[in-house]
Amino acid sequence: MSDVTSEPGPAIDRPAADRPIPKPGILEIHAYVPGRAKAEGVAEPVKLSANENALGSSPLAQEAFAEAARKLHVYPDPKAGLIRAAIAERFKLEPERLIFGCGSDEVFQLLNQTYLEPGDNMVQGEFGFAAFAIGARAAGGEVKYAKEPGYTIDVDEILKVVDDRTRIVFLANPGNPTGTWIPFSEVRRLHEGLPPSVVLVLDGAYGEFARDPSFSDGLELARHASNVVVTHTFSKLYGLAALRIGWGYAPTAIAEAVERIRLPFNTSIAAQAAAVAALDDKAFQDASIALVEQWRPWLIQQLGGLGLDVVTPSAANFLLVGFPTTPGKTAVEAEAFLASRGLLVRGLTNYGLPGHLRMTIGLEAHNRAVAEALVDFMKAGG
Ligand SMILES: Cc1ncc(COP(=O)(O)O)c(C=O)c1O
Numbered sequence: 001m002s003d004v005t006s007e008p009g010p011a012i013d014r015p016a017a018d019r020p021i022p023k024p025g026i027l028e029i030h031a032y033v034p035g036r037a038k039a040e041g042v043a044e045p046v047k048l049s050a051n052e053n054a055l056g057s058s059p060l061a062q063e064a065f066a067e068a069a070r071k072l073h074v075y076p077d078p079k080a081g082l083i084r085a086a087i088a089e090r091f092k093l094e095p096e097r098l099i100f101g102c103g104s105d106e107v108f109q110l111l112n113q114t115y116l117e118p119g120d121n122m123v124q125g126e127f128g129f130a131a132f133a134i135g136a137r138a139a140g141g142e143v144k145y146a147k148e149p150g151y152t153i154d155v156d157e158i159l160k161v162v163d164d165r166t167r168i169v170f171l172a173n174p175g176n177p178t179g180t181w182i183p184f185s186e187v188r189r190l191h192e193g194l195p196p197s198v199v200l201v202l203d204g205a206y207g208e209f210a211r212d213p214s215f216s217d218g219l220e221l222a223r224h225a226s227n228v229v230v231t232h233t234f235s236k237l238y239g240l241a242a243l244r245i246g247w248g249y250a251p252t253a254i255a256e257a258v259e260r261i262r263l264p265f266n267t268s269i270a271a272q273a274a275a276v277a278a279l280d281d282k283a284f285q286d287a288s289i290a291l292v293e294q295w296r297p298w299l300i301q302q303l304g305g306l307g308l309d310v311v312t313p314s315a316a317n318f319l320l321v322g323f324p325t326t327p328g329k330t331a332v333e334a335e336a337f338l339a340s341r342g343l344l345v346r347g348l349t350n351y352g353l354p355g356h357l358r359m360t361i362g363l364e365a366h367n368r369a370v371a372e373a374l375v376d377f378m379k380a381g382g
Pocket residue numbers: 050051102103104105106129172175176203205206232233234235241244245246
């Protein structure tokens with residue numbers, strides 16, 4: 001007997017066509033817009049548009065990556081055994097409950113595919129991370145947005161939007177592109193307010209930068225709940241965005257369901273090996289957090305002093321900054337002005353925030369250059 005059952009699905013009424021037609025909804029999806037990486041006329045711009053790690057990556061991870069070059073002809077371990085064991089040990093988690101993905105993005109995609117069908121919906125904050133919604137729509141689900149007053153997740157607003165066709169709620173905490181966060185007591189309240197049939201995904205991509213004692217990535221909730229998945233990435237704190245590896249901690253039933261549709265070799269040998277090394281490099285992690293903690297308040301103060309509306313509190317490695325609507329001073333113009341000085345930040349029109357820019361906290365020289373450029377920008381023009 002084959003591993004794969006191939007019972008025909010229900011007949012779908014689709015008219016005959018003279019060309020391949022994407023399934024309903026696909027052409028209404030807006031493709032993900034990545035942070036810009038090029039500035040015209042500037043050979044090596046400073047990229048503050050994708051919340052990467054300004055310190056680069058751990059030297060130990062780089063060594064592991066180089067070592068992996070000797071194994072390019074070999075398929076990776078489909079179970080990602082070494083990094084699975086390392087994460088299980090570090091965070092005291094059951095290894096069989098871990099899901100690995102090509103970035104945490106793939107873990108979101110797998111959850112959407114596993115739990116959503118046409119007629120179902122996924123709920124997220126109105127400024128929620130774009131990848132959640134793309135995956136939900138691709139799975140045929142509808143996306144419902146909950147208001148975020150003050151650019152912050154509001155549990156009551158989420159609960160208002162949840163209905164009997166809601167299958168997943170995605171919550172990035174801290175949020176992207178807002179940088180704001182909610183305390184663990186609120187995450188618990190959200191969980192208590194959801195029906196047990198709804199998967200609550202707590203995306204902790206920036207969780208390591210959130211140091212307030214009332215913050216939690218939710219692992220302790222996920223440990224005993226039957227419907228909570230916590231995700232993490234190696235792209236931010238660990239500086240491995242290029243390698244594409246992230247993970248989720250799920251109830252056994254969810255992990256087993258997702259495992260059925262996961263592509264067998266979805267994380268590479270290099271990614272698995274570098275992730276193990278990066279997880280071990282506490283000094284690099286501490287330096288990355290210290291850099292953000294040093295420069296985040298400085299940037300908030302400098303940009304606030306220029307009359308810009310910096311959204312606080314940010315607990316991430318970036319800031320969301322509001323610009324005036326006065327011609328000559330807008331976010332769109334500021335983005336172009338910064339790019340002309342080789343400083344790339346993230347425009348947010350696709351997030352419904354055309355008056356804001358998102359800026360990664362960089363090295364000292366980057367942060368000073370951004371602040372100086374914005375002084376000139378605010379002085380000049382209309
Ligand atoms: C909120 C949030 N979640 C998840 C991710 C995706 O991370 P990964 O690189 O692991 O796919 C990002 C990346 O920018 C993010 O901002």
